[in-house]
Amino acid sequence: MALEEFIARYKLSESVYVTRPTMPSREDYLRMLAPVWEQRWLTNEGPLHARLERALAEHMEVAHLSLFCNGTTAMLLALQAMDITEGEVITTPFTFPATAHVIHWNRLTPVFCDIREDTCALDPEAVEAAITPRTRAILGVHTYGFPCDVEALEAIAARRGLRLLYDAAPAFGVRCKGRSILQYGDMSVLSFHATKLFTTAEGGAVATRNADWDRRIRFLKNFGIADEETVIGPGINGKMSELQAAFGLLQLEQVGEEIARRGAVAAVYRERLAGVRGIRLFPEPADATMNHAYFPIRIIAGEYGADRDALNVALRKCNIIARKYYFPLCSHFPCYADLPSADPRRLPVAERMSAEVLCLPIYGTLSPDIAATIADAVASFPDVNETDEQR
Amino acid sequence: MALEEFIARYKLSESVYVTRPTMPSREDYLRMLAPVWEQRWLTNEGPLHARLERALAEHMEVAHLSLFCNGTTAMLLALQAMDITEGEVITTPFTFPATAHVIHWNRLTPVFCDIREDTCALDPEAVEAAITPRTRAILGVHTYGFPCDVEALEAIAARRGLRLLYDAAPAFGVRCKGRSILQYGDMSVLSFHATKLFTTAEGGAVATRNADWDRRIRFLKNFGIADEETVIGPGINGKMSELQAAFGLLQLEQVGEEIARRGAVAAVYRERLAGVRGIRLFPEPADATMNHAYFPIRIIAGEYGADRDALNVALRKCNIIARKYYFPLCSHFPCYADLPSADPRRLPVAERMSAEVLCLPIYGTLSPDIAATIADAVASFPDVNETDEQR
Numbered sequence: 170m171a172l173e174e175f176i177a178r179y180k181l182s183e184s185v186y187v188t189r190p191t192m193p194s195r196e197d198y199l200r201m202l203a204p205v206w207e208q209r210w211l212t213n214e215g216p217l218h219a220r221l222e223r224a225l226a227e228h229m230e231v232a233h234l235s236l237f238c239n240g241t242t243a244m245l246l247a248l249q250a251m252d253i254t255e256g257e258v259i260t261t262p263f264t265f266p267a268t269a270h271v272i273h274w275n276r277l278t279p280v281f282c283d284i285r286e287d288t289c290a291l292d293p294e295a296v297e298a299a300i301t302p303r304t305r306a307i308l309g310v311h312t313y314g315f316p317c318d319v320e321a322l323e324a325i326a327a328r329r330g331l332r333l334l335y336d337a338a339p340a341f342g343v344r345c346k347g348r349s350i351l352q353y354g355d356m357s358v359l360s361f362h363a364t365k366l367f368t369t370a371e372g373g374a375v376a377t378r379n380a381d382w383d384r385r386i387r388f389l390k391n392f393g394i395a396d397e398e399t400v401i402g403p404g405i406n407g408k409m410s411e412l413q414a415a416f417g418l419l420q421l422e423q424v425g426e427e428i429a430r431r432g433a434v435a436a437v438y439r440e441r442l443a444g445v446r447g448i449r450l451f452p453e454p455a456d457a458t459m460n461h462a463y464f465p466i467r468i469i470a471g472e473y474g475a476d477r478d479a480l481n482v483a484l485r486k487c488n489i490i491a492r493k494y495y496f497p498l499c500s501h502f503p504c505y506a507d508l509p510s511a512d513p514r515r516l517p518v519a520e521r522m523s524a525e526v527l528c529l530p531i532y533g534t535l536s537p538d539i540a541a542t543i544a545d546a547v548a549s550f551p552d553v554n555e556t557d558e559q560r
Numbered sequence: 561m562a563l564e565e566f567i568a569r570y571k572l573s574e575s576v577y578v579t580r581p582t583m584p585s586r587e588d589y590l591r592m593l594a595p596v597w598e599q600r601w602l603t604n605e606g607p608l609h610a611r612l613e614r615a616l617a618e619h620m621e622v623a624h625l626s627l628f629c630n631g632t633t634a635m636l637l638a639l640q641a642m643d644i645t646e647g648e649v650i651t652t653p654f655t656f657p658a659t660a661h662v663i664h665w666n667r668l669t670p671v672f673c674d675i676r677e678d679t680c681a682l683d684p685e686a687v688e689a690a691i692t693p694r695t696r697a698i699l700g701v702h703t704y705g706f707p708c709d710v711e712a713l714e715a716i717a718a719r720r721g722l723r724l725l726y727d728a729a730p731a732f733g734v735r736c737k738g739r740s741i742l743q744y745g746d747m748s749v750l751s752f753h754a755t756k757l758f759t760t761a762e763g764g765a766v767a768t769r770n771a772d773w774d775r776r777i778r779f780l781k782n783f784g785i786a787d788e789e790t791v792i793g794p795g796i797n798g799k800m801s802e803l804q805a806a807f808g809l810l811q812l813e814q815v816g817e818e819i820a821r822r823g824a825v826a827a828v829y830r831e832r833l834a835g836v837r838g839i840r841l842f843p844e845p846a847d848a849t850m851n852h853a854y855f856p857i858r859i860i861a862g863e864y865g866a867d868r869d870a871l872n873v874a875l876r877k878c879n880i881i882a883r884k885y886y887f888p889l890c891s892h893f894p895c896y897a898d899l900p901s902a903d904p905r906r907l908p909v910a911e912r913m914s915a916e917v918l919c920l921p922i923y924g925t926l927s928p929d930i931a932a933t934i935a936d937a938v939a940s941f942p943d944v945n946e947t948d949e950q951r
Contacts, residue, residue: 195597199590206586211754211761238629238762241783241797266783266791273794276667363602363801370602370801371629392632392657393893397884400657400893403664406632410754410761412803493788502784502791 170552172483179546181488181539188462190368191427191533193419201415210411213391217414222374224421229342230349231357231376233383236409237390240338240360240373241267246407247356247375248275248306250385251332256305261291262500262511263519264310268336269499272308280304281500281510284519287452289313289465289526292518293321299510300325306332311340311350313463313494313528315454319345319353326354334358337376341367342428344458351376361417366431366462367424369417372409430533431461434540438464438529441544447473448547449525465494466547467525474551477527483550489530489543496523561943563874570937572879576930579853580923581759582818584810592806601802604782608805613765615812620733621740622748622767624774627800628781631729631751631764632658637798638747638766639666639697641776642723647696652682653891653902654910655701659727660890663699671695672891672901675910678843680704680856680917683909684712690901691716697723702731702741704854704885704919706845710736710744717745725749728767732758733819735849742767752808757822757853758815760808763800821924822852825931829855829920832935838864839938840916856885857938858916865942868918874941880934882921887914 204216212218218236226234237243248258248271258272262281272279283295289312296307307326309317317335326333335353337343338360343350351357356379361372375386388395393404442448449467453459470476477493484491498519500511513520529543595607603609609627617625628634639649639662649663653672663670674686680703687698698717700708708726717724726744728734729751734741742748747770752763766777779786784795833839840858844850861867868884875882889910891902904911920934 190600190602192597192600195590195593198593199586202586202589206583209581209583211581211759213754238633239797239799242629242633245796266785266795267797270783270794270796274665274796362797363604368602370803371797371799392661393895394657398888400888400890400895402893402895403661404657405636405661405665406630406658406753406762408630408762410804412761412807413801416803497789497791499791502793504784504791504793 170549170554172553175483175549175553176486179487179542181542184488184490185530185535185539185543186490187492187528187530188364189532189534190363191423193416193423197419198415201419205411205415212408212410215411215414217411217418218409221414221417224418225374228421229351229376231351232378233380234374234376235383235386235390236414237373237375237407238409239371240358240362241271242390242405242407243373243375244268244336244358245271245274246386246389246405247334247358248272248277249389250382251306251355253277253305253332256303257301258306258308259296259299259304260308261310261312261519262498262516263289263312263495263522264336264499265338265495266499266502268308268310269502269505273504277305279505279508281508281516283516284522286518288315288454289522290315290317291322293318293325296322297325300329304329304331306334308334308336310336311343313451313465314340314343314460315451316340316343316345316350316457323353338365339462340460341365341462342424342460346456352378355379356382366427366460367420369409369413369420372413372417427533428460431531433537434531434535435461435464437537437540438544441541442466442548445548447551461531463494464529464531465526466529467522468527469525477525480547480550481527483553484546487546489546491530492528494526494528498523561940561945563944566874566940566944567877570878570933572930572933575879575881576921576926576934577881578883578919578921579755580925581754582814582924584807584814588810589806592810596802596806603799603801606802606805608802608809609800612805612808615809616765619812620742620767622742623769624771625765625767626774626777626781627805628764628766628798629800630762631749631753632662633796633798634764634766635659635727635749636662636665637777637780637796638725638749639663639668640780641773642697644668644696644723647694648692649697649699650687650690650695651699652701652703652910653889653907654680654703654886654913655727655890656729656886657890657893659699659701660893660896664895668696670896670899672899672907674907675913677909679706679845680913681706681708682713684709684716687713688716691720695720695722697725699725699727701727702734704842704856705731705734705851706842707731707734707736707741707848714744729756730853731851732756732853733815733851737847743769746770747773757818757851758811760800760804760811763804763808818924819851822922824928825922825926826852826855828928828931829935832932833857833939836939838942852922854885855920855922856917857920858913859918860916868916871938871941872918874944875937878937880921880937883919885917885919889914
């Protein structure tokens with residue numbers, strides 16, 4: 170098959186992005202905003218903000234949840250709240266840039282550590298090996314919603330006297346071993362960015378069981394202001410507005426259906442891509458419920474007959490906008506590349522995943538027919554008999 | 561007059577806060593959001609975001625303006641964009657906590673410097689005296705919308721090879737010497753918080769004439785991402801969503817009228833408080849147009865017969881919620897109090913202003929009658945013949 174034929178066969182009439190938010194009705198949004206207009210209370214822990222905090226804490230079964238303007242600022246202050254003023258934080262290079270950046274902004278040094286092949290989560294053995302006398306915390310990421318080895322990491326953190334934080338940005342609604350994913354570790358951070366399963370356009374949250382940390386986080390996200398005359402430390406503005414909270418309250422009503430619809434899309438991909446030579450699907454964890462926020466696949470170039478990047482370029486020509494989450498690795502950014510832990514030889518699995526993974530479009534309003542076309546395009550691409558250069 | 565009589569005479573039926581946003585109509589907001597719903601484009605430089613950036617740049621006569629989730633993050637990245645990696649930044653202690661905190665978050669040391677009595681802005685002579693070989697930048701604040709000595713500071717910065725930034729959070733729409741206030745210095749930062757003259761609930765912006773800095777700021781507010789495969793440095797999430805931008809576009813339509821209405825309130829205060837013993841009004845600068853975002857007065861306790869705090873408490877009993885902007889000084893926060901520059905003996909004017917200034921309620925929908933009542937309460941309070949303790 171020539172490339173032109175491939176494109177003619179699979180090209181979608183409109184661009185299909187890796188994700189798209191499912192919107193509440195505009196009229197419902199207007200209705201939700203009525204008290205905001207009435208009271209002219211636009212931000213600073215408004216009534217809708219309070220409602221959303223309660224609703225999310227209940228939905229996610231966590232004692233304390235504090236809303237933020239975005240997930241990055243939430244993670245920035247989660248670390249700051251722990252009062253770790255110097256040293257190292259062990260984390261994964263296979264993540265969105267924010268994870269490493271918030272360590273840097275807290276004047277701490279990220280120590281990159283390799284990941285597991287089946288979940289892309291931190292490899293507990295590698296974590297243990299990376300601990301030094303300067304290590305203060307472990308910051309794991311529940312990549313693609315696959316839970317980290319929460320028990321192994323908890324045991325390491327307890328034994329070595331380290332704080333354990335989770336970047337749970339990809340894991341809204343995930344349950345692990347019968348409990349909400351947010352119940353693991355000292356603190357977890359969520360992102361409600363527009364690309365996330367549950368969104369407030371921009372937004373995020375910190376969840377913790379610890380009332381003292383929660384209180385400290387609330388001060389820090391309001392400039393460190395504890396009361397009109399007391400500033401406890403170098404806080405920042407991390408506040409979520411009522412405009413965002415109103416959107417979130419409506420999103421929460423539909424998130425269960427959104428997960429179910431995404432599950433149907435995932436099922437199409439799984440069915441059509443299972444057994445395709447050179448394509449590896451990630452196993453669904455046995456002890457966790459998934460949120461289907463992402464649908465990552467691995468392209469094993471030697472078997473598939475083409476590499477991930479070639480497939481990605483061809484898909485774009487078909488208006489299928491997949492994403493190379495996560496390429497490049499954080500350890501390749503110029504600001505971190507000189508760290509000893511950024512040496513690619515220490516991160517073989519992360520390096521491989523970064524070259525092999527492609528996240529296919531998945532969202533609640535993506536029709537299963539389109540998902541079938543995307544899967545078929547992925548399965549057929551190796552039949553295109555042109556050189557990489559022609560592609 | 562007994563305190564009870566004072567309260568009976570001046571108590572307002574509803575609390576009047578120091579400020580309140582003037583809201584666009586909810587229906588207009590719904591209409592403005594129509595394309596957001598249609599395209600499901602909620603953030604990441606959306607179309608309304610682009611419109612608001614252009615409109616504000618034009619309104620404020622500045623070459624480049626980049627929107628932010630809030631003013632603090634804007635200021636954080638304005639400093640970061642200048643690539644100052646160590647050293648000192650000279651600033652005022654008489655400001656909102658964010659000004660000092662963003663210096664700290666950039667791993668730089670704030671050096672507090674005294675202010676002028678007539679404008680509460682940095683005293684250029686004190687700035688010059690505070691310069692050391694470690695000084696990298698001057699961060700001035702146009703407090704209450706009163707412009708800093710822009711020419712004197714520019715001369716110092718040029719002569720000593722320093723960057724010059726302005727926290728223009730209080731100065732939306734102010735013009736100085738015939739030009740927009742944003743045209744002075746290397747960069748200016750705005751806040752669009754709900755307490756500001758122009759608001760997007762939460763929001764802010766960086767304005768600059770320098771295209772390179774503007775480009776760098778745009779990368780940094782999106783995690784340092786320059787393109788899908790390049791991260792230029794430790795950025796953060798500073799993005800403003802479409803929900804906020806839509807609100808801002810409607811606010812901009814009414815900001816001229818808002819300033820005019822506030823001007824009328826200010827005129828009532830000026831008329832009724834002029835010549836009251838112990839009350840000092842700040843002179844309106846001859847070479848600037850004011851935005852009436854604040855109405856600060858000074859209480860000279862020895863002449864007035866009571867101090868600022870006693871007046872403030874009594875006003876609250878009358879449902880008049882004035883604010884002690886800025887008490888405490890940033891130099892009193894525990895995180896900065898040990899800096900040599902935080903020594904109160906070096907900051908006599910700032911210390912005095914922090915004890916004397918009270919900001920009276922001012923906003924477009926505050927009726928001149930209520931303003932008159934507030935002014936009369938302020939003027940009459942010294943007649944209350946009780947001790948401070950009874951008050």
